[in-house]
Amino acid sequence: MGTVASPHFVIFPFMSHGHTIPLLHLATLLRQRFIAVTVFTTPANAPSIRDFLQDVSISIIELPFPKGVLGIPSGVENTEKLPSMSYFYQFASATKLMKPLFEQALSVLQHPPTCIISDAFLGWTQESAEKFGIPRYFFFGMSIFATTLYQLLGIERPHAETTSPDEPFTFSSFPWLKLTRNDFEPPFGDLQPKGLAVDFMLEQGISFAKSRGMITNSLYKLEPRFADYFNQHLGPKSWCVGPLCLAKQPITTDNNKHETWRKWLNNKLTEKQPVLYVAFGTQAEVSAEQIQEIAKGLELSNTYFIWVTRQKVLDHLAGFEDRVKNRALIVKEWVDQSEVLRHKSIKGFLSHCGWNSVLESICAKVPILALPFMAEQHINARMVTEEIGVGLRIMPRNGSVRGFVEAEEVEKMARELMEGERGEGVRNKVKELGENAEEAVKEGGSSWSTLGLLIDDACAGKL
Template structure:
């Protein structure tokens, strides 16, 4: 193979917003280094991706049909559109059927003399490991998680009997690891399902885990200054001397990186939104609480009522992104809070909100993307984990000094959290001593994130090293 041919990378994200966004950002960073990037997606997901890469000619999309499977409504091609958690498994079954059309695209790339130097695949697309072997292409896996949360998640399966036999408040210890905070049984959401051989979800997780460990390498949306102490532990779970490459925070690919104090996205992204205009009108910096629990969390109507009343009692301006289609606010509530509260029931550009100088706190489910966005914008968090590895993310944010938890132990088995607790925690975050310290620390971490991604920073160097390793591998073939 001639080494003069252009470098080419194929990216195939899982069809979930939180998994796709970081890989779009990574694609942009690769494109800025002159690498041709092909993103594989389905028709319903293509428009969102195109809207974010249209100014980057090095990035192209290859669109393959979303397979039809029994039980999954037609038109559901993203986890955000799944009407019930019971349909997650049929959705996974559908994504497995993407293999054949994906391999047809790869064959066409080889015929055209433009084979990829690697395939960057989401963790949940376990079938890509077989494809990569068939085509002799390195599989670089992406989890959408930080280093330490990945380490804890992987180690948990070796300690399944201990975890399953514990009560929610029991402390869980992994003697072979140094974990800088306490873990509790409640932190391990749905762990009984992941380890039950009779549960179909367990099979999905086990298949993905096996493919993960056999991957050529893992790309991590984090940075060395944040998690360098845990990189070796993560790499120890992989075979073939696979490396973990920390190249984040990827969301900063669209930031003005040479201005350490800049908080605003680039000028071409300055679309006017009603919620930004609302923020502009608020009094003073750091006064508004942003509330959002991501696209996957599903809260009961009772819990939504308690959040609404807690926000009202706290008396702080807020923007609350409400995804529920069934919740109706308590009678008279919207009228009482209308001067200081904004309810958004449609998509919002979360990065723009967190970057706004009026926003001084983030009540969040602590998905890893949200944690990085909050830290990168210098906004402290009030952590309310609701699934997956989110309890570990919450404890990472707290350990960094940039976050507080809604409860000391919150996780699987936690019931409805009352309005009084929510009110008190919001007040502490927005105007208490602990909140002020967290805000100062968040600003320090914001500067660190920008140092990592700027030219010559740790993440910039690591991405260059990853490309160089892959390019050398191609030359040696």
């Protein structure tokens, strides 16, 4: 009898911070189950991946990023470095040129791969997996709620009857949800969607259908109706193995370099001042006028807040830092968001509702003040406020979810979240869901068990 080779999982994240981190957490979880893991990336992304993993037993293979791609400046290997997000689909399509090198690297791996887990935007890896006769699972960094609604929009087309982008419609399977075309990222909410984004997603859709399954960064208890519906009516099979951010060991040391914000928050804790954490991710492009209005609202709200942002945002806010210095801290360097959210003084999160941020907030048991900008963030904001009830929403005055948000609304809702009755309600709900998340990833929990079943499935699926 020959010995059965131990499993070896190949992980290929998309070159974008929010897409990469969850898959590195997954790599860590797989290592804990004694599975060999190899991560593929590009030279410019490799140092931060090594730094993040700090696990020398995980192999990292670097493939050069394609050169001379139209609209992508030389040396740009990550979406954060793109001159504008309008180049996103050019960048994503350019990754296809890495296919021959990826396959060459797979062919010389000493330990043949059991499966490939790659980002949904790297659909071309499906063909590579088929060539090697191994299953491929794709990682879609969205909630099942958002994934389901985006798929159903294309299948059922309930928006076809609407006469304006803000006219509500419902889905036959989820009649309690009121959505508008503006909840979906353009051009997907259009009546006849077309263009680069649509072509790209149709191409990925073909590879989804051929794949072995979808890995979802969520827990079953967070969105059971949607998880069941997806697996019964849409597919391919979804495996809820999250929240993956809980794979990270909390940092206990107090003497590392981000001391300014920690000291400041410790002081607020001593003073018994609840703090609102403000952060809008790294990708959203927000107009100067909108940033000024948000800042004005925070200033008027009289709440204590910590705002993690970039210098180019502050360039639009002359004098703001000085005016709020007695009750706010503006942080311009990278911080560990999970760590900030877990600080005992943080009582709310003004967020763009990127899915990673939503999960980190739930895991830290901090309610969300939703202010979405792009991608599926508007759908996540609906989920957070209307479906799971862990947050409140800042709404534009003109009745459109994509309208301009005024300072008075920011002020009113910041106060409501931090001091109001509705804030108390969502605080209780997020505490309950945060406990569910902790249970899910513990040994014997739903996500823990699902990961075990996924490993079995991958090992059985190798042809």
